[in-house]
Amino acid sequence: MLPGPTNVSDRVMQAMLSPVINHRSHDFAELHKNVIEGCRYVFDTKKADIVVLSSSGTGGVDAAMQSILDPGDSVVIPAFGEFSSRLGDSARYLGAKVIAPEANLGGLPNLESVEASMKQAPKVKALCVVYNETSTGVTWRKLKELKELANKYGSLFIVDAISVLGGDFLPVDELGVDVCITGSQKCLAAPPGLAILSFSEEARKIVMKAKDPKSQYFDIKRYFKYAESGETPYTPALPLFYALDEALKIVKEEGLERRIRRHAVCAKAFYDAFESIGISAHCKNLEERSHTVIGMVYPKGIEDQKFRSILSEKFWILIAGGFGALRGKMFRLGCMGEVNQQIVTATVSGIANCLKLLGYDCDPSRALERVWSALGEPTFDLKS
């Protein structure tokens, strides 16, 4: 139940055993084409160029920044957790001037402060935002308003959707996202090791205009060129391409909208259940609560390390603790990919019973009733 990498189905794991083929062959071009088409479906785009990188999501973020920004460019990157800070670092290391409206952990900067930031430079090249901040469990649902701001100031709109794409709405074409980044190991439920990026027509123009790249490996222009013949410029992590292809087929079979609804329903079940036994969500604003990373504040007296090791050893449930300044204060669990009724039930049951074992006064059956009620199952009194 980690907030990524998530569990991977046997079907996807087995796909990795497909033969090691020549990445300069027709067979690979076919696989590459299928992966790109599957990505277009989950990015909900008909127009964007898709690039798959053999790297983690952070590599994808670096590649996006390197392909769009030049030293001296100004960018606005709201900072409200570890991963939005990383997005800022990625731009800063390139020599870009980063303007970062901040928010307290667990919240989001308001639109006014973002607009004030957009005014701080004569020309802001891009407004870059983390859609779902994995370190706090906060989702920026008002992407439309951010896009309008980007338009108003003539800036590109870049979205880091690593821990959310495929688990919450992100229609790339409709929203006008210029560069969108995700990873294989989160809501797509494939193994870790691939980053996926989309580029709008306008973003593509900027990429193509660039002279020397900042690095070879993340030189997106070269990926565009090789994609014309169904190739990647450098040796791809082939087994992971096979796995992603299979994972994308599964997304298509389920249907993107159903998949997103499933994530929302499971997330509500988690929040309702924990709140019913007095555990509060780290994110106070209901509208900003993530459907893919559930962040809850520890009740008094529960010690993070002890709780998570008993949960792992006695209940076989792996969850994550807090990140950075939130270490010891909260726990985070992934509501991603394969999450379903059975998984939510088992997780809530395990966590509530583990808390009770550690002396927290609560009634696990109460939490479970809230799970079933949120999941739309008939509720019944466990004690009867």
Next chain:
Amino acid sequence: MLPGPTNVSDRVMQAMLSPVINHRSHDFAELHKNVIEGCRYVFDTKKADIVVLSSSGTGGVDAAMQSILDPGDSVVIPAFGEFSSRLGDSARYLGAKVIAPEANLGGLPNLESVEASMKQAPKVKALCVVYNETSTGVTWRKLKELKELANKYGSLFIVDAISVLGGDFLPVDELGVDVCITGSQKCLAAPPGLAILSFSEEARKIVMKAKDPKSQYFDIKRYFKYAESGETPYTPALPLFYALDEALKIVKEEGLERRIRRHAVCAKAFYDAFESIGISAHCKNLEERSHTVIGMVYPKGIEDQKFRSILSEKFWILIAGGFGALRGKMFRLGCMGEVNQQIVTATVSGIANCLKLLGYDCDPSRALERVWSALGEPTFDLKS
């Protein structure tokens, strides 16, 4: 029989099916430790720091250059093929001044021209060399002399050993290689997707002294820091770590020296066999011929595309053509990883018969006799 990715044994493929675990856990730290130890064995080093990156070999080259070079630094990078050019590009994109003594394709620049290059800048930060040029089948065996040059001019010594490490000698400590780079999918016979780097104490000092990194993903300083607790800074391509671990165990079981000897014997069998039927090696100098990438010049009248597609469709043997300016002029095959007597025999048999089929006048049995003779097997007259 591609010059990478090479065939991967079932044992290594199956290892990828190990469970997706938390990369911030004791289990991963254990796996990470084993991989690092296995890498130390193949790099023949006790002292160097090892970093495993989830990227292709080119990503590893970028990471090495980014971690050592600053804009304005001078480096000497001999250019004698596609991959040595890439090494140069990697440095150039960082703003380094690249001095590149050149050689004709199929050969190596001589030591005098390298030394002349070392004198062209008041201070050369590093002498960087491709040990085995995959695009031409040439190996730079006189690494010791290059290291002496590097020492003489107070430069670091960086070796790109992507298509050769594990298949030819490269004792990193003994030779004093400061940064060595390899990939998972070549002589180590693991699937593609990981780059491995070693850093000497001196290289480590330079890495640690750097202020801002050039990118997050290739920020080696951060890899050093996370390695202290058995972690990687970013989500690792976990299935590929499992596979590499298994592949490294296989190397250890065979023994590095035996493995290198096996590559040498198989390479000799390939060269002898092809030459016996009038096909000449692209690399004329016997001492410079690669033991891991066998590059042969097409005889007159054989058309590359046609030859390789018949070889693939009728004989089920995949080999590579020439790269860049050598396209259509030569074929290249990998003598890597799992290569053995059966594989050499089947490959030579297929290639000789395919050439004959296309009208080249040769006697395949002659080539096979040379194979068996080189492999130390009793020879016998096929026609009797």
